[in-house]
Amino acid sequence: xxxxxxxxxxxxxxxxxxxxxxxxxxxxxxxxxxxxxxxxxxxxxxxxxxxxxxxxxxxxxxxxxxxxxxxxxxxxxxxxxxxxxxxxxxxxxxxxxxxxxxxxxxxxxxxxxxxxxxxxxxxxxxxxxxxxxxxxxxxxxxxxxxxxxxxxxxxxxxxxxxxxxxxxxxxxxxxxxxxxxxxxxxxxxxxxxxxxxxxxxxxxxxxxxxxxxxxxxxxxxxxxxxxxxxxxxxxxxxxxxxxxxxxxxxxxxxxxxxxxxxxxxxxxxxxxxxxxxxxxxxxxxxxxxxxxxxxxxxxxxxxxxxxxxxxxxxxxxxxxxxxxxxxxxxxxxxxxxxxxxxxxxxxxxxxxxxxxxxxxxxxxxxxxxxxxxxxxxxxxxxxxxxxxxxxxxxxxxxxxxxxxxxxxxxxxxxxxxx
Amino acid sequence: xxxxxxxxxxxxxxxxxxxxxxxxxxxxxxxxxxxxxxxxxxxxxxxxxxxxxxxxxxxxxxxxxxxxxxxxxxxxxxxxxxxxxxxxxxxxxxxxxxxxxxxxxxxxxxxxxxxxxxxxxxxxxxxxxxxxxxxxxxxxxxxxxxxxxxxxxxxxxxxxxxxxxxxxxxxxxxxxxxxxxxxxxxxxxxxxxxxxxxxxxxxxxxxxxxxxxxxxxxxxxxxxxxxxxxxxxxxxxxxxxxxxxxxxxxxxxxxxxxxxxxxxxxxxxxxxxxxxxxxxxxxxxxxxxxxxxxxxxxxxxxxxxxxxxxxxxxxxxxxxxxxxxxxxxxxxxxxxxxxxxxxxxxxxxxxxxxxxxxxxxxxxxxxxxxxxxxxxxxxxxxxxxxxxxxxxxxxxxxxxxxxxxxxxxxxxxxxxxx
Numbered sequence: 005x006x007x008x009x010x011x012x013x014x015x016x017x018x019x020x021x022x023x024x025x026x027x028x029x030x031x032x033x034x035x036x037x038x039x040x041x042x043x044x045x046x047x048x049x050x051x052x053x054x055x056x057x058x059x060x061x062x063x064x065x066x067x068x069x070x071x072x073x074x075x076x077x078x079x080x081x082x083x084x085x086x087x088x089x090x091x092x093x094x095x096x097x098x099x100x101x102x103x104x105x106x107x108x109x110x111x112x113x114x115x116x117x118x119x120x121x122x123x124x125x126x127x128x129x130x131x132x133x134x135x136x137x138x139x140x141x142x143x144x145x146x147x148x149x150x151x152x153x154x155x156x157x158x159x160x161x162x163x164x165x166x167x168x169x170x171x172x173x174x175x176x177x178x179x180x181x182x183x184x185x186x187x188x189x190x191x192x193x194x195x196x197x198x199x200x201x202x203x204x205x206x207x208x209x210x211x212x213x214x215x216x217x218x219x220x221x222x223x224x225x226x227x228x229x230x231x232x233x234x235x236x237x238x239x240x241x242x243x244x245x246x247x248x249x250x251x252x253x254x255x256x257x258x259x260x261x262x263x264x265x266x267x268x269x270x271x272x273x274x275x276x277x278x279x280x281x282x283x284x285x286x287x288x289x290x291x292x293x294x295x296x297x298x299x300x301x302x303x304x305x306x307x308x309x310x311x312x313x314x315x316x317x318x319x320x321x322x323x324x325x326x327x328x329x330x331x332x333x334x335x336x337x338x339x340x341x342x343x344x345x346x347x348x349x350x351x352x353x354x355x356x357x358x359x360x361x362x363x364x365x366x367x368x369x370x371x372x373x374x375x376x377x378x379x380x381x382x383x384x385x386x387x388x389x390x391x392x393x394x395x396x397x398x399x400x401x402x403x404x405x406x407x408x409x410x411x412x413x414x415x416x417x418x419x420x421x422x
Numbered sequence: 423x424x425x426x427x428x429x430x431x432x433x434x435x436x437x438x439x440x441x442x443x444x445x446x447x448x449x450x451x452x453x454x455x456x457x458x459x460x461x462x463x464x465x466x467x468x469x470x471x472x473x474x475x476x477x478x479x480x481x482x483x484x485x486x487x488x489x490x491x492x493x494x495x496x497x498x499x500x501x502x503x504x505x506x507x508x509x510x511x512x513x514x515x516x517x518x519x520x521x522x523x524x525x526x527x528x529x530x531x532x533x534x535x536x537x538x539x540x541x542x543x544x545x546x547x548x549x550x551x552x553x554x555x556x557x558x559x560x561x562x563x564x565x566x567x568x569x570x571x572x573x574x575x576x577x578x579x580x581x582x583x584x585x586x587x588x589x590x591x592x593x594x595x596x597x598x599x600x601x602x603x604x605x606x607x608x609x610x611x612x613x614x615x616x617x618x619x620x621x622x623x624x625x626x627x628x629x630x631x632x633x634x635x636x637x638x639x640x641x642x643x644x645x646x647x648x649x650x651x652x653x654x655x656x657x658x659x660x661x662x663x664x665x666x667x668x669x670x671x672x673x674x675x676x677x678x679x680x681x682x683x684x685x686x687x688x689x690x691x692x693x694x695x696x697x698x699x700x701x702x703x704x705x706x707x708x709x710x711x712x713x714x715x716x717x718x719x720x721x722x723x724x725x726x727x728x729x730x731x732x733x734x735x736x737x738x739x740x741x742x743x744x745x746x747x748x749x750x751x752x753x754x755x756x757x758x759x760x761x762x763x764x765x766x767x768x769x770x771x772x773x774x775x776x777x778x779x780x781x782x783x784x785x786x787x788x789x790x791x792x793x794x795x796x797x798x799x800x801x802x803x804x805x806x807x808x809x810x811x812x813x814x815x816x817x818x819x820x821x822x823x824x825x826x827x828x829x830x831x832x833x834x835x836x837x838x839x840x
Contacts, residue, residue: 038563038837057473057834064611065835074613077567097568097581135838145456149495150515163515193482195492403821416475417483419456
């Protein structure tokens with residue numbers, strides 16, 4: 005029976021573990037958190053549409069019936085690839101642990117990067133983690149509360165201005181949802197001010213929103229954003245962020261200062277530090293985003309017993325987006341390779357991509373066909389409900405979304421830290 | 423049009439506001455938090471049965487259609503009763519505010535008291551607040567995680583020992599739920615240890631559990647607790663708590679040390695500091711639990727324009743429990759008095775009380791009839807679903823409970839702070 009250690013319980017790692025369900029293997033899944041996050045919906049936590057437990061399912065619950073898998077909570081801080089050993093620290097009892105393996109799968113994921121400006125992080129939280137999403141929810145809701153009691157008109161306008169940095173799917177979704185909060189959901193709940201004065205600015209360095217989509221869908225996405233009241237600022241980069249403003253620079257070098265008290269970071273991505281650790285241990289290359297370059301069979305160069313997958317890797321000779329389906333297919337392939345011993349080059353089967361913009365608004369390509377507006381939104385809804393990790397959650401999310409749609413309300417609008 | 427300021431958005435305060443729906447009044451509700459907590463179910467958050475948003479509903483959502491009511495987030499730090507003015511600090515924009523009133527309603531609630539041992543608080547969180555419940559959830563789940571990786575047998579037993587202090591309804595409910603987690607829910611999810619070794623000790627100073635109930639129901643409750651594996655330690659008081667143990671003393675003066683890493687505090691209650699502030703401003707008495715003594719018409723002595731209600735008060739000449747129905751009826755009566763100007767002595771209409779112990783286990787008195795076991799549990803379930811503040815939540819909670827009951831699973835088992 006071979007010992008398999010999987011590091012990271014995101015989409016890739018979890019599907020690698022699940023794929024070893026019937027294998028003659030003893031699988032250990034190590035993660036710092038006791039849940040897997042349905043990251044594509046994290047932005048809905050940040051805007052109060054979903055509760056944290058609706059997008060996060062306990063790992064132990066998912067693996068309850070998989071008797072050959074165990075879960076260890078802890079942080080991997082080193083690989084000894086010659087001794088085939090992984091060291092884990094910060095165990096829940098305060099201790100450390102050494103895990104021996106025959107096969108290692110590393111799936112540490114990615115996080116947002118502030119392009120070397122980590123000093124912006126306190127003013128502009130990101131959305132990759134559940135903590136980040138909950139932090140953002142508190143900030144967004146508190147900004148409306150602050151605007152309600154603010155007497156000074158200019159300061160109130162600052163509280164009602166939200167700047168989203170990065171117009172990829174997450175940035176677009178966030179911008180759309182905040183606009184909806186202000187224009188629609190919250191309108192009837194405040195008395196001293198008009199939440200419809202909410203300004204949402206979407207800053208994007210390239211020339212169009214949703215750059216990974218065909219140009220016609222970018223254009224449609226931009227139209228749909230504008231119809232919600234979002235103002236895209238294209239060919240514009242952020243050059244400074246502080247507590248009360250964002251400084252931007254347009255392509256022609258003009259700088260200007262946007263007074264705003266809430267900034268959401270959804271721009272550049274950087275790989276988990278585990279990619280660097282692994283590259284260091286093997287001499288493998290990393291790319292500009294810190295991702296480790298893996299062979300087409302998803303192993304690390306010279307280490308046929310070490311697989312790396314998901315957002316923290318780039319497959320040699322392939323250009324893949326850092327999206328859930330890539331990680332999932334890689335996780336499944338690794339499990340197949342471990343089971344069969346047969347190595348094959350990874351080939352991504354692209355079934356399409358969808359991005360939602362707001363209620364009844366979305367764009368997408370599914371099996372080559374382009375959709376936008378209501379039809380795209382219904383597709384998006386269906387696919388996300390089907391993919392939601394736990395059955396219980398799927399039904400609860402459906403219930404909440406149905407209510408949300410019918411009542412235009414949002415039930416999860418709780419400020420945790422007053 | 424009279425200006426009414428209501429301080430505190432719990433059961434009492436919220437029903438006072440709602441009762442002024444059609445009144446010719448401008449109502450301002452001040453609360454430190456933007457939600458009302460369905461406190462009787464907070465313990466279900468602590469054990470992962472419900473998510474925080476299922477027991478907490480945004481105040482603005484509840485009052486959305488009540489155009490004569492506004493909500494201000496902030497902390498009341500002083501009453502100037504002669505000038506009829508309330509001062510509010512810690513507004514979301516960092517500012518302060520003065521609110522003028524014609525009628526004041528103070529409903530600050532209560533919290534647990536550590537009997538002068540505030541040094542125990544870090545080791546034994548309480549359950550009155552959502553923060554406390556979430557903190558407890560993290561601790562309880564992390565204790566099981568720690569036991570799973572712990573090599574030393576004695577230390578593992580400490581991680582699997584839970585001490586609940588206080589055998590009122592909340593303590594009994596917590597003890598029962600933790601026992602169920604260990605004996606049932608979590609059993610199939612851990613590999614290195616048997617969660618059925620979980621020990622739950624329920625420490626109670628008096629001679630029986632659920633002391634507010636008739637003796638026969640206390641006895642039934644104790645039997646049901648024991649059948650779940652909870653060990654009640656009656657006529658026992660806590661004399662010390664640290665990170666790894668609880669020291670107790672029995673009636674005959676014998677002291678002993680219980681090795682345990684998780685302690686839940688559900689004992690003595692103390693009134694909100696607002697009761698003290700108000701007593702200071704009016705010269706009214708307070709009782710041993712810090713509650714202000716109010717007149718039978720719920721006003722503070724000598725101040726017909728100042729009402730105080732709920733867990734922070736004791737009505738002169740009446741002995742009432744600090745339970746939700748009392749606060750709710752007081753809130754309604756205050757609204758009626760403000761509307762009509764007619765003052766009447768408060769009379770509590772006791773419809774009964776129920777306490778749940780676990781799945782299919784409960785005790786209760788409803789309209790004088792005693793119930794225990796499955797029937798009491800179904801009654802408890804029905805009443806709590808009916809009373810849940812928001813309609814959306816009611817359905818979601820019902821969905822989750824149904825699943826929880828059928829699958830014996832608990833979906834909200836997320837450790838937020840790793």
